[in-house]
Amino acid sequence: MLGPNGRDSINKSLAMTAASLQPKLHWVVDTHWRVRALAYPLAFFILTLHLWGQGQPALVWVLLGLQLLIYPHLIYWRARRAPDPPQAELHNLLLDSFLFGAWVAWLGFPAFIGFMFFISTAINSAILRGFNGIAWSLALFAVGALLGAALGGWHFYSDESGWVKLLSMVGISGYLLGIGVLAHQRTQVLRHTRSTLRAREAELQALNAALSDRLHQIERLQVELREQAVRDPLTGLFNRRYLQSTLEREWARCQREGVPLCVMLLDIDHFKQVNDRHGHGVGDQVLVRLGQLLLEQSRREDLACRYGGEEFLLLLPGLGADEAYERAQAWRQGFAALDIWVNGARLNLSLSVGVAVAPDHANEPDLLIHQADMALYAAKAQGRNRVVLAEAGRMHP
Numbered sequence: 001m002l003g004p005n006g007r008d009s010i011n012k013s014l015a016m017t018a019a020s021l022q023p024k025l026h027w028v029v030d031t032h033w034r035v036r037a038l039a040y041p042l043a044f045f046i047l048t049l050h051l052w053g054q055g056q057p058a059l060v061w062v063l064l065g066l067q068l069l070i071y072p073h074l075i076y077w078r079a080r081r082a083p084d085p086p087q088a089e090l091h092n093l094l095l096d097s098f099l100f101g102a103w104v105a106w107l108g109f110p111a112f113i114g115f116m117f118f119i120s121t122a123i124n125s126a127i128l129r130g131f132n133g134i135a136w137s138l139a140l141f142a143v144g145a146l147l148g149a150a151l152g153g154w155h156f157y158s159d160e161s162g163w164v165k166l167l168s169m170v171g172i173s174g175y176l177l178g179i180g181v182l183a184h185q186r187t188q189v190l191r192h193t194r195s196t197l198r199a200r201e202a203e204l205q206a207l208n209a210a211l212s213d214r215l216h217q218i219e220r221l222q223v224e225l226r227e228q229a230v231r232d233p234l235t236g237l238f239n240r241r242y243l244q245s246t247l248e249r250e251w252a253r254c255q256r257e258g259v260p261l262c263v264m265l266l267d268i269d270h271f272k273q274v275n276d277r278h279g280h281g282v283g284d285q286v287l288v289r290l291g292q293l294l295l296e297q298s299r300r301e302d303l304a305c306r307y308g309g310e311e312f313l314l315l316l317p318g319l320g321a322d323e324a325y326e327r328a329q330a331w332r333q334g335f336a337a338l339d340i341w342v343n344g345a346r347l348n349l350s351l352s353v354g355v356a357v358a359p360d361h362a363n364e365p366d367l368l369i370h371q372a373d374m375a376l377y378a379a380k381a382q383g384r385n386r387v388v389l390a391e392a393g394r395m396h397p
């Protein structure tokens with residue numbers, strides 16, 4: 001049977017698999033938030049450096065603060081609550097492109113800042129959606145730029161200071177390297193997940209194999225138990241219980257086919273003396289040998305049972321009275337000829353047999369056995385070691 005350890009193992013495995021299937025916040029949403037939370041304040045600093053002293057109105061600083069300090073958290077909050085967070089994050093990336101396009105146009109297309117804004121959104125779209133993502137990012141950036149130019153006027157201001165250029169390069173490099181490191185970490189996580197899943201799958205397969213092994217064992221045991229329930233443990237012949245379930249069936253079959261059904265009751269003569277003189281072990285040996293003899297000389301359709309202590313019953317379908325009488329004689333002689341030796345002396349054994357055949361001697365199954373029993377009684381009464389056929393015409397006990 002599957003022990004407590006086996007069961008624990010299955011439960012643990014199922015719990016781990018269930019845990020790994022629990023919905024978690026999608027890594028894309030989480031990663032992008034962390035990247036934005038770091039990179040956008042840096043961009044704010046670079047733009048502050050760039051715009052400082054240009055006499056920008058307060059509204060510009062407010063919008064810039066909103067865009068670079070508040071916006072990353074707002075869109076993260078929105079994506080987390082969306083029914084499909086990864087899809088919402090894709091929309092966030094497109095919004096990034098659009099807004100940065102607008103800012104870049106409004107700022108007069110500063111080369112380093114513009115490149116920094118464009119590449120930071122395009123790279124994320126590329127990672128998530130490949131060429132398609134780049135195309136969308138580019139398109140939204142262009143639309144944003146057109147809108148920015150429409151609002152702020154079409155002008156070019158590419159003269160960024162050395163510090164702004166340097167910081168923009170630091171920003172771009174940091175962003176790209178950060179993305180590279182994240183991609184690497186992601187690959188590691190995926191590798192680990194894959195090997196964990198494989199190990200778990202192998203574990204489940206092993207448990208599955210163990211379970212089906214157990215099932216086969218149980219099936220085999222059930223077959224054995226069923227066999228044991230209908231067999232006599234000493235002789236291996238069928239027991240009385242099995243006879244009860246078979247007799248009715250055989251009776252009906254023989255009636256249907258219009259063939260006789262014979263019952264033979266065999267009883268070892270003076271068996272008590274065998275036990276008393278030579279011991280129970282020798283008595284058992286005699287019973288086993290008689291069982292073997294009956295099995296060896298039976299047809300496939302015959303049923304040999306141990307009916308009681310030293311009493312055996314044979315159910316012989318299709319056997320008429322004459323044939324049955326001859327076979328009973330053969331068994332009686334065969335038993336008498338058995339070579340069983342005890343302390344250098346051969347045992348002298350004999351059998352008495354009562355034979356009854358339906359429909360000659362009985363018109364129902366129980367009566368058939370009773371008629372065989374009566375014939376056996378007569379055989380004993382007539383001096384034993386003989387076969388007696390039931391009396392025809394005596395249908396009632």
Ligand SMILES: Nc1nc2c(ncn2[C@@H]2O[C@H](COP(=O)(O)OP(=O)(O)OP(=O)(O)O)[C@@H](O)[C@H]2O)c(=O)[nH]1
Pocket residue numbers: 234267268269270271272273275279280281282283284287308309310380384
């Ligand atoms: N060794 C052994 N003896 C058994 C077993 N079952 C019943 N017996 C013995 O079989 C004997 C039957 O004795 P009786 O019914 O007096 O019959 P008998 O001595 O054979 O005499 P008759 O049948 O009249 O010839 C008893 O001594 C039982 O103990 C068994 O499984 N093993």
